Every structure is written in C-alpha cells, then in structure tokens.
Amino acid sequence: MTVNQETIDAAARRLEHAAVTGEPCDPVRDLIGRDDLAAAYAVQDAVTARRVDRGAKVIGRKIGLTSAAVQQQLGVDRPDFGVLLDSMAYRSGDTITTSHVMQPRVEAEIAFVLAEDLDDGPLDAAQVRAATGYVVAALEVCGSRIRDWDISFGDTVADNASAGAYVLGSRRATLDEVAPDAVEMTLSIDGEQVSEGNGAACLGDPVEAVVWLAQTAREFGEPLRAGQVVLSGALGPMRSVMAGQRVSATLHGLGSVSVDFA
Numbered sequence: 001m002t003v004n005q006e007t008i009d010a011a012a013r014r015l016e017h018a019a020v021t022g023e024p025c026d027p028v029r030d031l032i033g034r035d036d037l038a039a040a041y042a043v044q045d046a047v048t049a050r051r052v053d054r055g056a057k058v059i060g061r062k063i064g065l066t067s068a069a070v071q072q073q074l075g076v077d078r079p080d081f082g083v084l085l086d087s088m089a090y091r092s093g094d095t096i097t098t099s100h101v102m103q104p105r106v107e108a109e110i111a112f113v114l115a116e117d118l119d120d121g122p123l124d125a126a127q128v129r130a131a132t133g134y135v136v137a138a139l140e141v142c143g144s145r146i147r148d149w150d151i152s153f154g155d156t157v158a159d160n161a162s163a164g165a166y167v168l169g170s171r172r173a174t175l176d177e178v179a180p181d182a183v184e185m186t187l188s189i190d191g192e193q194v195s196e197g198n199g200a201a202c203l204g205d206p207v208e209a210v211v212w213l214a215q216t217a218r219e220f221g222e223p224l225r226a227g228q229v230v231l232s233g234a235l236g237p238m239r240s241v242m243a244g245q246r247v248s249a250t251l252h253g254l255g256s257v258s259v260d261f262a
Helices: 005-021 037-053 068-074 125-131 153-158 206-219
Strands: 058-064 080-085 089-091 105-114 132-142 165-168 184-189 192-198 229-234 246-251 255-261
Touching (some): 005 153, 037 080, 037 153, 080 153, 080 206, 105 184, 105 206, 105 246, 132 246, 165 255
Parallel strands (some): 089 165
16 A cells, blocks of 8 residues: 555545545545545545444445446556445335435446355355345445545545445345346336336346455455345436435346435
C-alpha cells in the first residue's frame, strides 16, 4: 500500500462525516488515488470498524461492478465488494426513508444465504453451490456518500462499494430448483418497467460472482460464514429512486420483492 495510515484515516473520516451529517462529501481519490486497491479497501475497513464499534453487526457482503459495461465505465477489470450491516436489512413490503440511504439507486439481484462457511478448500462453483442454503429475490438500494455519485473505482470501494440497504423477498429456493444464470428479471418503479436483465449479466452466472467473492474474502482474511447474506450483483441497469415511489422486481423462479420509499 502506497498510502500511509494517516491518509487512510483522513479518507475514512470524510466518508463517515458525510454519513453522519447526511451531507455528501467530495470524492476521496485526492487522498488515496483512483485505483489503489489496497488503499481503497483499507479505507473501507476503517469505516466499517468505526460502525462496528458503535454497535453495528456485519451480516453479509455485497458484490458490485459485476457488469462489463460498468467496469468499462470505471476503467477496471474486476468486481468489488462491500459489507452488509444489520442496519441495512429490510424485508419485502417494508418502507425505507430516503434519509437512510444517500442518493439512492436501486437494482435487482439474487441473494445467496449461506448454510456453510466458505473458508477452506478450492472455493469453486461446486463448493459454493453446496454451501448455499437458499437463494431469494433481492433489491439492493445503493447509496453514495460522495456528492453526485462522482466516483472512481477507488472512491466506490472506499465507500463500502456504495452499499446502502437491501431488501429480501420471501420465496426461498435451492440451487436445485433455480438456475441463477437463467433467471429473468424485470424492475418497475410505480408500476412502470424501468429495467430488465438476467442472471447471465452478472459475471456470466451469479454463482461465479459468489466464487470470486469467496476467494477474495479469504485472501483478505475475512472469509464468508454460514448464515451470511451475499448480494451477488445486478441483473440489469440501476435506477435512481425518490421518496414517495414504490419499487418492485420480479425474478423468474424466485417471485417478487418490493419496497416503498418515504
């Protein structure tokens, strides 16, 4: 890592101040660079540690940048990941206040709920499948603490991969019942379809996205654990959302999931 700890802490304080005050901040790339992977994750870890110290609990991970188009936009060739905290969790039909997620944008995903740890072995597709208890339809509500979503790869990684909140559907399915790469998705806001896609849009197969995360998380010394939720990545384009709107998504084989914004 080429960035010193003092600079890491300064970037973390900037992001935390934005989160606490509700006022978006400047990007942190002036401190840590646009694509310094180690520095960006060090900032993410520092921010997460501060939140855990205040009582938050890590209950899973999210995978971002699984779309080739978005990777090209940010000039990267890999996904990223962030942590899911207990304060981010919602169920289908709940209401999220827009003050809870800064500058919210929504995308539909497949969530994997793990029944076994992924900390040993090859961590390949067969092992991920065996370790998955079930999958459900999910909405990820992405949020950026950085003003106007003016982000580089380093900015979004440092900002916890732009994690904000997530909503899980109620219908559970095993991977024997649903093939994630074949799932078709439609996303609507106030009844109007605004996005569509399928599982193949997520690194070719959401299972492969979880494989990448399992291997990467182990490399970072924080392997995936039984009971954790993994948001595997968007199945279609992300859309902005405002207070007063209802978002719903239908994923073939997994049913629907919805949330209101206030």
